Amino acid sequence: MDARDDATTLTAPDSGAHWSQRYSAAVMDTFGSPQRVLVRGEGPYVWDADGNRYLDLLAGIAVNALGHAHPTLTAAISAQLGTLGHVSNFFATPTQVALAERLLALAEAPAGSRVFFANSGTEANEAVVKMARRTGRRRVLALEGSFHGRTMGALALTHKPAYREPFEPLPGGVEFLPFGDTDALEAAFAQDGEDVAALVLEPVQGEAGVRALPPGYLALARRLTAESGALLALDEVQSGMGRTGAWLAHQHPRLGGGIRPDVVTLAKGLGGGFPIGAVVAYGEHAATLLGRGQHGTTFGGNPVAAAAGLATIGVIERDGLLAHVRALGDQWRADLTALGHPLVREVRGEGLLIAVELTAPVAAEAASRALEEGIIVNPCAPSVLRLAPPLILTAEQAGQFTAFLSRLPHDLGTEA
Structure with a gap:
């Protein structure tokens, strides 16, 4: 018996202390002690x-979003898994198509818009980084206090130095603007605005302390990006799917007033607890910025995740x-x-x-x-x-x- 086995016998086998000891011996210490x-x-x-x-x-x-063990969600996941669990994206499934259609409708996306499915928020934001690169422009603007994920591209958009510094150099070209400062936003576009590939914003910064962009900021962002030809990408990973009382936070009259972005990323509440992420690309950007073979995922859009998304949306509407x-x-x-x-x-x-x-x-x-x-x-x-x-x-x-x-x-x- 090794030291680890000795440690786990000090407490009752089913106790929290017992499982915590086993956790510390088996799981990487990236989150600290549970x-x-x-x-x-x-x-x-x-x-x-x-x-x-x-x-x-x-x-x-x-x-x-629906709490734990919601009967409608668990039934939908169980039924789908009992029918068809995974097929890869060489094939389509009815649940995948239906969820994409529902998201386009909820996002009020115009004709020609499309959805890319991922497994998490950071993966969805990786797609945004790729889309920005595909514009051929070199500058990407984000805000101080931003959090967009931990993978390398999403991390480049994330402001907190403690997250960034251990992994530098990160993908370049990202500039951080003071949060909510309209003068700084206008100045960033006044200086070589035609080389701005994308402005990436959270309508509400969750990790920074639930900070909503001030009134008028998103409208100004929409005007400046439209005038310069830059993408306006909204990270709604935390604020989307009903969290603020609107399907998407930027649709809320007190947050965005219904401006139309070019890209929206979703995850978290979309699956009600089942891992899923999504990128909604509006209009022409869906066809021009990510083509065949330029992005992919093994599990993204699998029928079980899509069934979870459809069930979550259905309960939010029904109730x-x-x-x-x-x-x-x-x-x-x-x-x-x-x-x-x-x-x-x-x-x-x-x-x-x-x-x-x-x-x-x-x-x-x-x-x-x-x-x-x-x-x-x-x-x-x-x-x-x-x-x-x-x-x-x-x-x-x-x-x-x-x-x-x-x-x-x-x-x-x-x-x-």
Whole structure:
């Protein structure tokens, strides 16, 4: 028996500590130690290996749009897998075609638009990098605070130095502009604007603390890119698929006002928990920027993932979840603000993508206390708690976090 076997016998075989020990011995340490070992879920709740229940207000980072083990989603995945699971993209399947058609309709894409399926958000954004290169122009503009993924092309669009620096040199040509600064945006196009290949934006920056672009920014971005012939690419990986109360955040009147981009990337909530990503290319760009043999994927658009996407969209429509998300999000933000908690500087967001910004860098401690009380939230920045729960969350369940926040010590982080 080796040392690893000795370690795993120190705790009960089915306990969270037991599985954590095995995790640390078998899984690469890219995410750090797991906070809990989760074994099942139902609706907005999950249970750990020790039998404790948690209200999941992170939903796998805005992924589990319908919560856990939703009967319609699980039935669709099971039925498809029992019929046809994978065939490669040398062949088509009805579910793949049907999902592409649904996405084009939801995106309000004009005739000639097309969809490319991937497996994740970062892969979808890799396609955007390739599309930008295909324009023949050399400059790609992104924003400070951006997060577009961890693969090399998507990482080049991601601003955080800690993510970028270990892997440099990255694909070149990317310039970062100050977040939400319209003067800087205009200046970037005034200087050699005809060499800008693409402007890549998140309508709401999730990883940076749920920061929505200011009113008018997307409209200006659309005008400048159209005038210069550059692509306007919107990363809706986190903000799309109903998360803000609109199918896509840029369609929301308070976020984008319905501007039409050239490319949109999707993932996370699209599959309701099943891995899938998508690129929606609008109009002529679908035919001119990625042709046969210029991009590909083995698993992208497989019939099981497509069935998951169709089922997720179907439940959102059937159950009126867009309206529910708008109403609940508005009320929840109002309730959180009305607490007047001295530790809360601001509550912001749209729909069920919400940030609680604290007055001190104690978000990690606040999230830890929430976990101990059976609530999962995400400290996405030192002073920011992110809420991205399932779209099926009820007002009563949201109120559990509101009550927790009201009890949070005013001097959190400074107690003796």
